[in-house]
Amino acid sequence: MMDIEALRATLRTLVGEAHVLTDGDLTAYEQDWRKRERGRALAVVRPGTTEEVAAVVKACGAAGVSLVPQGGNTGMVVGSIPDASGTQVLLSLQRLNRIRAIDAANLTVTVEAGCVLQTLQEACEKDGFLFPLSLAAEGSCTIGGNLATNAGGTQVVRYGNTRELCLGLEVVTAQGEVWSGLTGLRKDNTGYDLRHLFIGSEGTLGVITAATLRMYPLPAAQLTAFAAVPSLDAAVQLLGLAHQHLNAGLTGFEVMGDFALGLVRKHFPQQNVPFGGMSPYCVVLENSDHESESHAREQFERLLEAALEQGCVLDAVVAENIAQARALWHIRESIPLAQAQEGLNIKHDISIAVSRIPAFVTEVDALLEQHFPGVRLVNYGHLGDGNLHYNVQAPDGADAEAFLRDQEGPINTLVYEVVDRFNGSISAEHGIGSLKREKLAHHKSPVALNAMRAIKGALDPKNLMNPGRVLSIE
């Protein structure tokens, strides 16, 4: 039996009395973002340096105690809170939050894991650079959590996921050793790419403590358009035209179903949502231009002309100024809030090859209507990346709580079965955590799962790093 008090005392010695929390309200650390689960930590430990993280990992390893790393605790899949046993140490990276260096000529920024994403964006912008990762939780999520979960967001169509923005990592391994991989190199073919292995591993292989990330020149202008499209097929056609006309200028391409937009109209009537009821889908596009606003506008106009001619756009507005652009994006960003106002719902974060999205939606829409008559589909997402948040709301007037309790399982099964047939992913950008772990075991290829288990066993043989997340180890 481990001696809990002895370990707590050791941890206090390592990081200081004030940074080992065991009493008081620990809700912020112990409850997940979506309030689906509440755990209990042996202690919340808040190291302030990489060396302290390494010492904590070593101490926990010696005591046989498992660790749950946590950044801003904004994850969607219950991946960064302790379980209910009271035997896990919650390792908060929030104090490890410095921006270590901005290297303008190398177009890189080196930052510690606990830095809040928005703080990082602002620091880069102050120096004249863009750090392009952008997502709803950016005001509280941390870059370490973004890396551990390979966060996506709204700029992936141009800049990729967090993974694609990372040139190097500093990691504390499960053995409590520090791997210093913060080289800032754009090319390095010296063996296996450990960086990409740790990115997206959700803290199950080690603790990311810092990263060197790509920056880009700030665009001279950003323009936003909002377009009504006659179908999802048309939206995909418009995406192709946008790639052709805007090329790397295309930095955002979001789709929104009419019911999703209707919820915004209903719950946020002060928002002016264009094209009400005109079309089954609307699209938000963003064009980032390195020349000028007039050049951006000219490019956008050519694109929309071609799209109107080809019939893949019914009508469109281009924001005249930044306030209008923000308002158009705000419509898209309000969908999750509007659906929450409407009531509990069943969330999916799926991806399919872009070309197959229309066929997928047609099929799963029909199957759901057949098996769960009256369900309402809040379908929206990052069409440019083939990523839909295909969410399912209870039928009008139904008891949403009962619906969630009784139907979440069967509806997940139905949707994920179609995702499988379309060779898609059941978690495009949110990760697995503990919420989707059992699902993953059914939907991922056994060959891949075996390889993952072998790697986990090789790098964390005692299964102390965020155990029970992503994989179950028997």
Place this chain on the structure above:
Amino acid sequence: MMDIEALRATLRTLVGEAHVLTDGDLTAYEQDWRKRERGRALAVVRPGTTEEVAAVVKACGAAGVSLVPQGGNTGMVVGSIPDASGTQVLLSLQRLNRIRAIDAANLTVTVEAGCVLQTLQEACEKDGFLFPLSLAAEGSCTIGGNLATNAGGTQVVRYGNTRELCLGLEVVTAQGEVWSGLTGLRKDNTGYDLRHLFIGSEGTLGVITAATLRMYPLPAAQLTAFAAVPSLDAAVQLLGLAHQHLNAGLTGFEVMGDFALGLVRKHFPQQNVPFGGMSPYCVVLENSDHESESHAREQFERLLEAALEQGCVLDAVVAENIAQARALWHIRESIPLAQAQEGLNIKHDISIAVSRIPAFVTEVDALLEQHFPGVRLVNYGHLGDGNLHYNVQAPDGADAEAFLRDQEGPINTLVYEVVDRFNGSISAEHGIGSLKREKLAHHKSPVALNAMRAIKGALDPKNLMNPGRVLSIE
């Protein structure tokens, strides 16, 4: 003792008599590209399908025989030929060369490992798309080899290495199982990224049999400029301006030292190399434009004006047409041939953070001149990626063969020691193979090497996949 003849017979059954080569001239399979080493294969096996590859891996595994996967055999680091023992099976992927599908709306192409890179480029172009990987060996290297070694080339500044172009893999594992990861998804956060683990692992973890890769719209125009710059510092400054002015239009940024250009002038006098002796370095830049040639030219002119004003460019020419553009690129591409004409030389393929390249070169230039007086530095490479081919030629009139024999070791040691101090890489784009394996053991962090060994042991416990490459396993 294994029964060689029995295994050969099994292999003949699996892939057909004609595709198991044991006699005749096998030089093309057994000798490395740079003619540094010659091995001897138990058999050269040429499977025609993924299932045949899997069957061959299983048969070799059952016999305890190791496998060396090979694509076009154009690697630079002796990574894809059998050793001299005559006990390894050479697995040629060349017959597995189909382009399986081009998905225009998803901007992806799915292709088998043995497809020659140029064939792939041409197939995409025929459908109106760009597959941007481009390197000297493109007429004979294969995409499987490009993936296994994470090849770089001349377009990395915009499109990344082969790694960044890959959305999914099909792999035969060391156990002879097929992992089908050809999803074509841009977002997929369902566990560890096996794709990136196999990419760059040089066949030591499994055999890549197919891949789904990104395509881009073809640019409307490509313009090339050749500029004389007063220093490497100025070249880095010009690079920053080019990022600002051209943004994603900047698809190539190569630097060439004056001595390297002098070798082209000397050995290929028919080539018209601009700015002879005017400056210590010249730069080739490429601007790919999705609008028009006139727009590309206007962008280029603005950039060069700004650069001339800031003094980071002394003089520049912009190609007037495609023939001139090719001629300018041809100068850059002729450097390796010119240095070969000049005699044997010691090659380095190093990377450093772009911002630190000038300081690195100043330091290592001086150290070499101090310790090896008279050596001639053929310094050129992909400055946009911080990747230099910093090659060392014997002093004028010296015996090049003796120089290579006696000085390669000490010069490598000197150069790599400075690379270490600058936190750089001793292999930016060529990989490790067997040529740099011992070097890697000295220059890579022990924490990273231990993690690599643990992964290798977990995925290939019998050490049968390209053993002795990348890592030595004790």
